[in-house]
Amino acid sequence: MIEGKSIYLRYPDGTMALKDINIDIKAGEMVYITGVSGSGKTSLLKLLMGIEFPTSGLLKILGQTMEKEEASNIRRLRLKLGPVFQEFRLIKGRTAIENVMLGMRFLNLTPSEIKRASHDAMEKVGLEHKLLTPVENLSFGESQRVAIARAVARKPSLILADEPTGNLDVDNAVNILELLESFKDINTSVIITTHATHLIKNSNYDKLIHINNGNIYCESLGCSI
Numbered sequence: 001m002i003e004g005k006s007i008y009l010r011y012p013d014g015t016m017a018l019k020d021i022n023i024d025i026k027a028g029e030m031v032y033i034t035g036v037s038g039s040g041k042t043s044l045l046k047l048l049m050g051i052e053f054p055t056s057g058l059l060k061i062l063g064q065t066m067e068k069e070e071a072s073n074i075r076r077l078r079l080k081l082g083p084v085f086q087e088f089r090l091i092k093g094r095t096a097i098e099n100v101m102l103g104m105r106f107l108n109l110t111p112s113e114i115k116r117a118s119h120d121a122m123e124k125v126g127l128e129h130k131l132l133t134p135v136e137n138l139s140f141g142e143s144q145r146v147a148i149a150r151a152v153a154r155k156p157s158l159i160l161a162d163e164p165t166g167n168l169d170v171d172n173a174v175n176i177l178e179l180l181e182s183f184k185d186i187n188t189s190v191i192i193t194t195h196a197t198h199l200i201k202n203s204n205y206d207k208l209i210h211i212n213n214g215n216i217y218c219e220s221l222g223c224s225i
C-alpha cells in the first residue's frame with residue numbers, strides 16, 4: 001500500500017524535516033508514528049496525504065508515485081484517502097452531518113448514497129444525536145469525532161490521522177484511538193501520529209515507526225516506547 005525508499009523532505013527555508021526514510025506499509029496494517037514534538041511526524045503524514053512531496057527518494061501509495069509532476073493523478077488518489085487533520089478543518093456554519101457529507105462530494109455517489117454513508121459514519125463515532133448541530137456548538141472531542149466520521153464515511157483505503165489525541169484527557173484519547181483502530185480491516189490501513197506513547201502501550205498495532213530528528217530510528221513491534 002505504501003512504499004518509501006530513501007525519502008528526504010527539505011522545506012523551502014532549508015529545514016531538513018525528513019532524512020533517509022524507508023517505509024513499507026501493507027494493506028490492513030495499523031501503524032503508529034511516534035516521536036517528540038518537531039521530530040517530523042506531521043511532515044511524514046503530509047507526504048502520505050500528498051500535501052508535500054519528497055525532495056528526493058521514492059514514495060508510492062497504492063501504486064501512485066508521489067511527485068509534483070503527478071498532481072492530477074494524486075488528486076484522484078486523494079479520493080481513496082481519509083485524512084483526519086490536527087486542526088479538524090470542519091466548516092463552520094454547517095451542521096455535523098453536512099460536514100461529513102461535504103467530505104464525500106467528489107466521490108462518484110448519488111445524494112442518497114452520500115446521506116446513508118454519512119449517517120452510518122456518524123452512528124459509528126457515537127454522534128447520531130448531533131447530526132443537525134452546527135459544528136461550532138460541538139465540544140472538542142465531538143469535533144474530533146465528526147472529523148473522523150468525515151474521513152471514514154468515504155470508505156477510504158488509507159486513514160491518516162494527525163495527533164488525534166491532542167488536547168484530550170486520557171480516557172477520551174484512548175477512546176479516539178480505539179475508534180480509529182476499529183476501522184482497520186483487510187483493505188483499510190490506519191496510520192496515526194502521536195507523541196503520547198503512553199496511550200498506545202496496550203494497543204494492537206502492527207507497526208510502530210519511531211522518528212527522531214527526521215530519521216526513523218526504530219520500526220517494528222519490538223520498538224521500546
Ligand SMILES: Nc1ncnc2c1ncn2[C@@H]1O[C@H](COP(=O)(O)OP(=O)(O)OP(=O)(O)O)[C@@H](O)[C@H]1O
Pocket residue numbers: 011012013015016017035036037038039040041042043044195
Ligand atoms: N512548512 C514548514 N517550513 C519549514 N519548516 C517546517 C515546516 N513545517 C514543519 N517544519 C519543521 O520541520 C520539522 C518537523 O516538523 P513536524 O511538524 O513534521 O514535526 P512533528 O513531529 O509533527 O511535531 P509536533 O508533534 O509538534 O506536531 C520541525 O523542525 C519543524 O519546525
